[in-house]
Amino acid sequence: MKTLRVATYNIHKGVQGLGPRRRLEIHNLGLAVEQLDADIVCLQEVRKVHRREEQYFSRWPEMPQADFLAPEGYEAVYRTNAYTRHGEHGNAMLSRWPVLAHQHEDMSDHRFEQRGLLHSEVVVNGMALHVVVVHLGLIRASRMRQAAQLDSYIAREIPADAPLIVAGDFNDWGERVHRHFAAMGLQTFKPSTNPTFPARLPLVQLDYVYVRGLRPLSVEVPRGRVWWRMSDHLPLIAEFELPA
Incomplete structure (x- = not known):
């Protein structure tokens, strides 16, 4: 295999809508993740457990969402970012x-937002590939501090010559985070050209896949009613050429 297909998707905890009109989308998301046909799927806002929703929805899966969403033959990795009154949620990575x-590192910048990064080491064609899944904060200053923390984490935990993927929901409506990552040696496709949010009428690109040691080939964002009904974000799928 010379090409690696990577997807990133904020699944909004598998539920859409508010109050009594909310609907369970986790089963449709399971089909969607399989259709992405990605070698690596990076997920944000993934429920491990939620006791209230489990009682409300009769078809709530018995297993954690990361395991439920993993296609047959994939390995699921999950770590919690946020603990709430009724449960917990975080980032996940599904790997073919x-x-x-x-491992996990807390990236919470203030008490109102619990954030974290999930770092996995995957073996692709005998090569060690590092994958970091992130979900940055809503406040601009927080995002920049979290970007700096990510920079420090990569320097500390990942060999400088190792291929690296950093993917997720960066919550950046401009290009400040992008410029910071470019200075770190991470590259991606032209920023702000593949809108992913809001899903029904996408106006901004909040979701990205950055790489080091891989060559970007193509990027796409699936569109249409079948996609915008499942989450407030659209998935982003990118392909990269693996090093020889």
């Missing part, structure tokens, strides 16, 4: 390739 190890 074996996962050697994974």
Whole structure:
């Protein structure tokens, strides 16, 4: 295999709508993730458990959402970012390739937002590939501090010559985070050209896949009613050429 297909998707905890009109979308998301046909799927806002929703929805899955969404043959990795009154949620990574190890680092910048990064080491064609899934904060200053923390984490935990993927929901309506990552040596497709939010009428690109040691080939964002009904974000799918 010379090409790696990577998807990133904020699944909005598998539920859409508010109050009594909210609907369970996790089963449709399971079909959608399979249709992405990605080697690596990076997910944000993934429920591990939610006791209130479990009682409300009769078809709430018995297993954590990351395991439920993993297509047959994939390995699911999940770590919690946020603990709430009724449950917890965080980031996940689904991999078609074996996962050697994974770890988590808290990235919470203030008490109103619980954030974190999920770092996994995946073996692709005998090569160690590092995958970091992130969901940055809503406040601009917080995002910049979290970007700096990510920079420090990569320098500390990932060999400088190792291929690297950083994917997720960056919550950046401009290009400040993008410029910071470019200075870190991370590259992606032209920013702000593949809108992913809001899903029904996408205006801004909040979701990205950044890489180091891989060559970007193509990027796409699926559109249409079938997609915007499942989450407030659209998925982003990118393909990269693996090093020889």
